[in-house]
Amino acid sequence: MRSDQPAELSPASAIGRIPSLDGLRGTAAVVVLLHHAALAVPGLAATYYPGRPPSVAASWLAYSPLHLAWAGTEAVYLFFVLSGFVLTRLVSSRGFSWEAYYPSRMVRLYLPVIGAVVFAAVTFLLVHRTGDAASPWVAARAVNYSVGRALTDMALVGGTSGAITPLWSLTWEVIFSLLLPVYVFVARAVPAWVQLVVAFACIEIGAVLAIAPLTFLPIFAVGVLLASRWDSVRAIGESVERLRWSWLVWLITFLVSAGLALSYWWTAPFSTAYYTWLRGPIVLGAAGLLVLSLLSPWARRVLSSKPFRWLGSISFSLYLTHEPIVIAFAYLFPGREVLGSLIAIVVSILVGWLFFLVVERPSHRFSRWVGKRARLLLSPSAEVAREPSP
Template identity: 40%
Template sequence: MGTGQSERMHALDGVRGVAAVVVVLYHLTLMARPRLEETAGLWEWITQSPLRPLTAGSEAVLVFFVLSGLVVSIPALSATFDWLRYYPSRLIRLYLPVIGAVLFAVALILVVPRFPGAISPDSWLDNRVASSISLGRIVEESSLLPETYTVVNVLWSLRWEVMFSVLLPVFIVVGLAVRRRPWLAAVVSVALMVAGRVLEVDALVYLPTFFLGTLMAVHLPGIRAWADRVNRRGGWFIWGALAVASVVLLVLSWLTRDIAPAGSSASAALWGLAGAGAAGLIVVAIGSPLAERMLSARLPLWLGRVSFSLYLVHVPVLASIAFLIGDAAWWLVALIAFPASFAIAWLFHVAVETPAHRLARRAGNRVASRHDRVPTPIAS
């Protein structure tokens, strides 16, 4: 890997870190929503204004999906890519932290009392976060098979990560098949996302989002060549315009709530454009020198390193503190939960995620080496 590519991959780590922080802020606002709605216009001011990108958690997950489509597809495009090594390594890398996060959440549920009166009825915490557990639910969520999750609320997205990972050969084959018409493939992908939102078919929303990343991986040399041409012409305006346009697409369904109310087909269609916005932000991170410098700074890189762990542990931490203090004091919950989530994410990264990565590499290498030792039959 050359120097330029290494630097750009560091920038993508920074994107992942920033997106993880946005998800945390999103869940903090959901926790505080019952109280924020008591002040006229405050919830709308936070969610339907230029502040929205700071708390666009569902949209930040689409950024994760495009990133996965890109970085997982890049090595798979190599002629020497070892699929036997890939599958056990990838699945262990995903599943072990998931199981660790479920057990961590279960421990918090057992230790921290879940008194119903501590949180607002019919709120996000009340409806989407478990206050009790069962062995069946633990096994179900650890398997990543259900469509909805309450022990670790965010695991719904890992279900799609696993699905993409298993179907990676299909994504690679299709990406290579349409390589001569990348723009048409991108437009079709976005159209499928829009249709998926309108028809409420999640597979049409999320799988094409991953495919945008695969498409970018197939055309990465061309994207970099185009970025170099833009940069030689002093392309700060182009990068700035692309970044703004991408952010607007990402949150367009929120910014247009006055004319396309939530729940309407128009709002759903606009929400379907969020995946295109996510892809645009990745292109900016790949090509813009300013974005690369900012995203490769020490803090974004640290956030990127712990982003997966932060994503997995922050809701159980937030929920436990909210049940302990009560969401009426939402500001105090946020004041404690925000730094606590980062501290616990770092511990989880060291204690669970990093060992899982080492085990994943060893398992992949072992499977590959066993295959290499199998003698090839001699044809008679």
């Protein structure tokens, strides 16, 4: 292994957080925040709604590489691939146990979600929603948040109410987390090429037929496959690093991956009908960005820097809490939506940090305690190792 290869990528090393993946996760969370902040602006929201011709400025932001900065749906697909990779890597770590994993993982996901639902309910009470906002996206958001809707959102598995739209992805995160042993077994037992063909075929078929489980659950399988075959993927990266023009290979990889992730936006000016057929390329682009963040020295250096890692530490909290803030400021600044969105971005990052300190970090610690207690209860003779949650 090259001397500059990060030790945490070695299969023999103990499980630990990979700094560049923290930075990638934080970047994706900010992209989702920018996505919703942009949708609160009527001109930019028009690019997502047929029959509403966007302005020239909005067209440049939507139908060019600039859209990478606010490609929210694509960022969520990256989250799915990333979850598949990280959880599979956790399973392969020393000291891992299924007895600890299940209760710990559920606590890790559900407690912050419950906190986010309570936070959203407070924003509904503080800022009255009328449904007549200038942005079609804001106007389509829920105007009230009943107890029934809140309980539905807290449950996740049965589907969400739509009042907090980012929660839709948590439904699939929970289901994937429950099915993780099946994913890991398939990844180890089935040839890689078969897994890829089946996964991408299911993604496309699910998108065309509008079958949500068939569309979203195979996206996690791509990350699971990458983690289970990481030795081979890493060897390719090491081969690239031995090339004189390795930086050019990584640059091309980034451009191709980003281009695939934005597949829909290259065709959207002509027809929105292609979206259902472009899910596979979008997921492939997301997987490419994940691999790049792990293998490219310059990508690792940037994403492992303190600002990106800090964003990664609050990424889950930011993801859960930002949308009610964005919508609230859209109503507080009617006719000045750009200003409202800019303020909402700053406030969302601040609230995300506070939510991390008050809710997510204590939940994370409690989830570890629950996992250790469950392991001792279900397997008393086992030695409980200190395992960081993904």
